[in-house]
Amino acid sequence: MRVVATPVGSWRTVGFLMLALLLVTVGDQARAAEAERIDPERVVRSVVGIRAVVPPDSQSSQTLGTERTGSGVVIDGSGLILTIGYTVMEASQITVTAADGRDFPATLSAYDPVSGFGLLRAGLGFQAPWLRLADSHQVKEGDTLLVVTGGEARGAAAVHVVGKREFAGYWEYLLDEALFTFPPIRAFNGAALVNGDGRLVGVGSLLVGEAVQGRGVPGNMFVPVSALEPILADLLAYGRRQEPPRPWLGVTLREETGRILVEKVSPRGPAETAGVRPGDWIVGVGGQGVGGLADFYRKLWSLGPAGTVVPLDVMRGEALTPVPVTSGDRVRFLRLTPTL
Structure with missing residues (x-):
């Protein structure tokens, strides 16, 4: 059709x-x-x-x-x-x-x-x-x-x-x-x-x-x-x-066989401010492993509202690095009234 x-x-x-x-x-x-x-x-x-x-x-x-x-x-x-x-x-x-x-x-x-x-x-x-x-x-x-x-x-x-x-x-x-x-x-x-x-x-x-x-x-x-x-x-x-708004990190992600790759970070967003980089692999939240995007989001949002510190477990090369990210409110990062 x-x-x-x-x-x-x-x-x-x-x-x-x-x-x-x-x-x-x-x-x-x-x-x-x-x-x-x-x-x-x-x-x-x-x-x-x-x-x-x-x-x-x-x-x-x-x-x-x-x-x-x-x-x-x-x-x-x-x-x-x-x-x-x-x-x-x-x-x-x-x-x-x-x-x-x-x-x-x-x-x-x-x-x-x-x-x-x-x-x-x-x-x-x-x-x-x-x-x-x-x-x-x-x-x-x-x-x-x-x-x-x-x-x-x-x-x-x-x-x-x-x-x-x-x-x-x-x-x-x-x-x-x-x-x-x-x-x-x-x-x-x-x-x-x-x-x-x-x-x-x-x-x-x-x-x-x-x-x-x-x-x-x-x-x-x-x-x-x-x-x-x-x-x-x-x-x-x-x-x-x-x-209460959900915690937002400001990342663009890709799932590959259950693993999560950071492709981009939003300029001046919470993840960039905390030091998350494109090419990082997110392998856990606070010591809990993640099984794909949906599981990661649910674990992220279960931590509390926007402003909650999110303890990401990040793999860079062969090194596992803890990266605490102070999350934000996505809407506050948008110019929803750009003419004002």
């Missing part, structure tokens, strides 16, 4: 294509009748394009660039837009493109490094229908869902859920359960993953080389919206979740 790249302005065609794809995957007549009641126009118009401009001296510009594009999903009647946070993180200018092609300024309302979600508010005059959130726990391997993208890549495509499992990212990130889909969608970041009821199941995060565990099958990773619901009230009220 392929992405249908439909030009802006012909979203009605995309909407009815979405409905057709849904009906093809539905077996019983009752379920098909329910699908016919879905308003495909509403689904398509709820997905917007996003363009973000990020100052070159920001932390994330070194890895994510200064000009970023993606999609977002309107999730309430006031113009609240859910996207993947790295698209808009540290942006000094954000523009939202509605389904009719009109552009609106937007502001970053919240960023959550734990889930990876970001929330935007579109500016005056923006109007769009919104999608309800689904119970993403109900998604099963083998389900057929729809990916809807906005902006210049506006379109829709059917995908299959090929995995539900934990995901550990190299940037000190861990999801207990992520959704993996096939075939791969190139315009993945912030894309809407929609179920047969026309509800939002997940938000696009990554293109991955191993969507099916243990096999080199490319696909996408989506963050389930179930990760948003417990924290949404906090994000709306405070711009971040109201619980």
Whole structure:
């Protein structure tokens, strides 16, 4: 199956294509009748394009660039837009493109490094229908869902859920359960993953080389919206979740056969300040061995909140070196309001 790249302005065609794809995957007549009641126009118009401009001296510009594009999903009647946070993180200018092609300024309302979600508010005059959130726990391997993208890549495509499992990212990130889909969608970041009821199941995060565990099958990773619901009230009220922030080291890591290699350290971050270097191997935390990224993160975060001293066991050549790192709060190292 392929992405249908439909030009802006012909979203009605995309909407009815979405409905057709849904009906093809539905077996019983009752379920098909329910699908016919879905308003495909509403689904398509709820997905917007996003363009973000990020100052070159920001932390994330070194890895994510200064000009970023993606999609977002309107999730309430006031113009609240859910996207993947790295698209808009540290942006000094954000523009939202509605389904009719009109552009609106937007502001970053919240960023959550734990889930990876970001929330935007579109500016005056923006109007769009919104999608309800689904119970993403109900998604099963083998389900057929729809990916809807906005902006210049506006379109829709059917995908299959090929995995539900934990995901550990190299940037000190861990999801207990992520959704993996096939075939791969190139315009993945912030894309809407929609179920047969026309509800939002997940938000696009990554293109991955191993969507099916243990096999080199490319696909996408989506963050389930179930990760948003417990924290949404906090994000709306405070711009971040109201619980002690996790200890952050400021390292980019790679897992190799269960071992953890430090590939990069964030400038002026906790790890660099403590003397951690690219090329170090992290083999333990406080004398406890680590078995891969997920195990390392769980041991790291179990030590306490941000500010906790993390006793890393680092291998340099043949020497085992203890390196105590005074951890930080990741959000405080980001310029989330760079225009101020």
